Amino acid sequence: MKHYRVISADSHAIEPPDLWQRYLPRAYTDRGPRVVSTDSGDRWVCEGLPSHVARRPMGAVARNRDKAYAAAAEGDKRYATDATDWQPDARVEYMRMDGVDAEVLYPNYTMRAFGIPDPQLQQAVCQAYNDWLSDFCRSHPQDLFGVGVVPVFDIEWAIQECRRAKAKGLVGVLLPQDTPDGSRYSAPEWDRLWATLDELNMPLSLHIIASGHANVNWTQDETGEESAAVGYAVLPVRMARAFATFILEGVFDRHPGLRLISAENELSWAANFLHRLDWGYHRRTMAKDPMVRCRRLPSEYWHEHCYLTFIDDVPGVMLREFIGVDRMMWSSDFPHLDSSWPESQQFLDRHFAGVPADHMQSIVADNCVRLYGLVG
Secondary structure, eight states, X not given: OOOOSOEEEEEEOOOOTTXXXXXXXXXXXXXXXXXXXXXXXEEEEOTTSOOEEOOTHHXXXXXXHHHHHHHHHHTOOOOSSOGGGGOHHHHHXXXXXXXXXXXXXXXXXXXXXXGOSOHHHHHHHHHHHHHHXXXXXXXOTTTEEEEXXXXXXXXXXXXXXXXXXXXXXXXXXXXXXXXXXXXXTTSGGGHHHHHHHHHHTOOEEEETTOOSOSOOGGGBOTTSOBOHHHHHHHTHHHHHHHHHHHHHTTHHHHOTTOOEEEESSOSTHHHHHHHHHHHHHXXXXXXXXXXXXXXXXXXHHHHHHEEEEESSOHHHHHTHHHHOGGGEEEOOOTTSTTOOTTOHHHHHHHHTTTOOHHHHHIIIIIHHHHHHTOOO
């Protein structure tokens, strides 16, 4: 059995440009995602979504981090120039170079699929991605663990896709932070989905950039290009709202085995969030707030059901005993520009200087093994 010393709990699979031409049913191939070349560079296009720059540095960081940043600044928008970006053997080689034993893989471009307005097309696109991801991970079952992408237009369809993802070897599911119709995840109609995830022992992930909206206008300029700085500053707000819904509105009381992950939202925000949850619970319970349906102190649910991944958050690690040592999972974010690759060991040394060895081992590997039931 493999002993995991370091696991990235949130890395990203890089979708090949022809993924959906190979995996979608023929009726959808002309409507699904694909990379097209334009005078200004390569772009992802998909029916119902704004075109999106297919940025080459998503994979180039694996060759030269500084060069990748320079290319981004200079507008290098090539995409399909190195097929090793989507070859499992090369992926594992990059991990080994970084001292990482395994990765939990979230999507890259596919997170935008939650914004596709046509329910059937969105379902087909995500199902095709799940098929590809399963194939990608299969050749390295001790190293690569995939998180499936599940649209929620139709709850019964979502339930069946969760079951299919489990059968294909995926270890968790990613849902949008917001439902397509604006309903709350605490509403009774969602209970069947949470019960299914509990039954399947599959954790539920909400990723910081998987919102369910095709356009988020407050992060875009007049041309439709996104501001990374504005988006980065405001994205945590939606995650906190989603977690408050699950905790305060009784979801965990009804589904005691459900696990919820905040992916790529770092750690520090959780300390103030937990403080405000408990303070608000005492204050609002006295006021008989009808939305507060949890039966215990909110922080108790946090310490039983909730997890966080982080890339670079020294203050958050310092707050580990308040947030929960057993709630935290380190990630390299490979191969995004925020990634610690190929310097992850130096990142870990900086984050865990003076931290007890058992705390570090929990955060960089053991919590992830326990949450997903990883077997090497």
